[in-house]
Amino acid sequence: MIEFISDLGFIFSYAIPVMIALMLVSLGGLFSERSGVINIALDGIMIMGGFIGALLVLYVGRPLGMPTQLMVLMALIGGAVVGMLFSAAHAFAAIHMNSNQIISATALNLFAPALAVFTARTIGGTERINITDTYRMNIPLLQDIPVLGTLFFERAFLSTFIGIATLIIVTFIFYKTRLGLRLRSVGENPQAAESLGIDVYKMRYIGVMTSGFLAGLGGATYLISFDNRFNGDFLGLGFLALAILISGQWKPIRLFVFALIFALLRVLANLHDSIGVLSNVALPSEIYRLMPYLFTLIILAFFSKESQAPQALGDAYDQEKR
Amino acid sequence: MNWILNFIAKKPSSINVISSVLAIVMGLVFGLILMLIVNPSNALLGFWTILTGPLSDMRNIGFLIFYSTPIILTGLSVAFAFRTGLFNIGATGQLTMGAFFGLYVGVNWTFLGPLHWLVAILAAALGGAIWGGITGVLKAYRNVNEVVSSIMLNYVALYLVNLLILTTIYGGRSEALRPAASARLPVLFLDSIFPRSPINIGIFIALIVAAVLHVILNYTTFGYELKSVGLSRSSAKYAGIKEKRSIVMSFLIAGAIAGIAGGVMYLVGDRTFRINEQLLEQGFTGIAIALLGLSSPIGVVLAGLFYGSILRGGDAAQRIFREEIIDIIIAVIIYFSALSLFTKQVISNIVRKRTDKDVDLPEKEGDVG
Secondary structure, rough: HHHHHHHHHHHHHHHHHHHHHHHHHHHHHHHHHHHHOOOOHHHHHHHHHHHHHHHHHHHHHHHHHHHHHHHHHHHHHHHHHHHHHHHHHHHHHHHOOOOOHEEEEEHHEEHHHHHHHHHHHHHHHOOOOOOOOOOOOOOOOOOHHHOHHHHHOOEEEEHHHHHHHHHHHHHHHHHHHHHHHHHHHHHHHHHHHOOOOOHHHHHHHHHHHHHHHHHHHHHHHHHOOOOOOOOOOOOOOHHHHHHHHHHHHHHHHHHHHHHHHHHHHHHHHHHHHHOHHHHHHOOHHHHHHHHHEEEEEHHHHHHHOOOOOOOOOOOOOOOOOO | OHHHHHHHOOOOHEOOOOOOHHHHHHHHHHHHHHHHHHHHHHHHHHHHHHHHHHHHHHHHHHHHHHHHHHHHHHHHHHHHHOOOOOOOOOOOHHHHHHHHHHHHHHHHHHHHHHHHHHHHHHHHHHHHHHHHHHHHHEEEEEOHHHHHHHHHHHHHHHHHHHHHHHHHOOOOOOOOOOOOEEEEEOOHHHHHOOOOOOOHHHHHHHHHHHHHHHHHHHHHHHHHHHHHHHOHHHHHOEEEHHHHHHHHHHHHHHHHHHHHHHHHHOOOOOOOOOOOOOOOHHHHHHHHEEEEHOOOHHHHHHHHHHHHHHHHHHHHHOOOOOHHHHHHHHHHHHHHHHHHHHHHHHHHHHHHHHHOOOOOOOOOOOOOO
16 A cells, blocks of 8 residues: 555656646647637647747757756746747638638748757757756755645655646636636637727637647646756647647547546556556557557547537638628 | 739639749748747848759659658548548548558568559558548438548547557567568659659559549549539439438548558558558648649649658758648648638728729639638
8 A cells, every 4th residue: 555655656757748738738738629710739839838948958058057946937927928929820820811720820830849859969969968867856844734735745846836826817817707708709709809899819829829839838837847858849739739629629628537547547557566566457659659540440430420629610700690 | 012912803713823822921931930940041042942852853852742742642541531621630640540551561461562552552552441430420320520421530549550550460579570572562664864862653553543533523424423412412302312321432532542641651661561550641641632732633743742841842951940840830721711701701892902803712612610
């Protein structure tokens, strides 16, 4: 039993940062898709956020000798802001140009890793940007709370608190504010929303660019708290966030639950050998890795007929179509 | 300038070709600007090398063709799906499955003798078809959006094939195992024309597939049925077409073609399947190629050769610029082809103003909006 609890603590110390990153990116997807714009560019935006975060740590934070947590904050904000600017390219194509949203997003997904690797190799000669360091911190007093203290406040990441705060803020915005109501309405029925005086274009720009901000933040989070050696991509984590968005049926709290489940699978793929119970089962790590995608497929197969997807998702807004 | 405008006014369908060319030009310009920023003194030389290097001798042309082959095939896969109103973003997963089936036969079934490579290619097609078929069945019978399901299937394929290759093919043996000599695509006489290049008959396979698709889409009832389902599922059903079966058929065929691409890629002597966690990019570049080739088989072949050319150009310019510059250029080209609707409107407005003739934007059949 004691071994089990220590295993659990061990797993969660890795799973929580991954969960936070996944949740941030899928909350980003939520903003875009609830406003009616498909965003499969999450992966590319996330890579952009991580890439900028790595550059900021290596070429700004360290040379200036910034304190660690300030540097982390700078990397997170920088990643988020650049993610937002990057997503504007998708927003412009999808909202103003009536472009095929899958294609413009695919372009972003290809662009981000290419730019990251190109820049890294041009600057440093190798595609790897290594920012290995310990960015964890102990929160005084709170870390002494039994169980919870160990899980959340001992050797914790700044991004974890930012992530939890973001979840609360996003849920509030979505269900308790006018902005949230308007965002949801342009994703369900843009023509009706327009007839009530809502600016559909503006709302969708807000949706997509907020999604870019959160996906960039998620990318920088993942870089700082889980994968310090940036290689030009995050192994399709943005698509995993998309899977969470779908499995969670476009609802913030459910995203949190699925982000946790999928993050656990993700870290178990790396850790299962060192955990007593699981090393006996000896499942290959590939099984853990493909599980979230398979699970999402099964969800889709059973629930697509009554899917909760926003009604106008993927439709270019045409004012004349009423 | 005026003759171009008059030409467009007379032949509105040329607007599609022009918007493709413009997308390519924009991509190249973006690449050039980036090169000028990074390394101004060598930028023009590098740019020139990317454009002309691949055509400098027969060996380079051999490489160009070798690089183009799988991309032409994935481009055909995506284009075929487009024409039948479906978006096949799953080409990379189908390609990966095809690679596994092809390699499994290519490594293990050495008893096949001279037909070995052919059976291996057919196995690759089967693998791709199965994977594409899943997307088709989910779409037709469970109403699952094909884009979302194929993104998920891409990753399932990636991890599943990694596992399958490690256990059933490499299984304790060397990780760099290549298919048996009899399973490698024959070179025939091609090495005497393109000396010291990896070229093989893969390009002929791609051309045959392109020709078959051209015939199916344009001259058969079957192709007509598939396209009409793409235009309107309900009208096709009303006209007596089994629309669910058609959707599954489209995805089986698209998947098979992407599967062949996987076979063509790995049934060679000098490329081994690497176990890693990245989707094979050839599936995604297929989307670009299908767009640039305007979803027509002939256009796809031309666009694929262009892509192979700048890919080889990237090799040639490597000493000056990192080869990822090519990926950046391709991404920008895709972005601008996504804007093609806008580009076309701008062109037709210019033509209307200058020539006082109305230009109807050509409707592309089965265009996925």
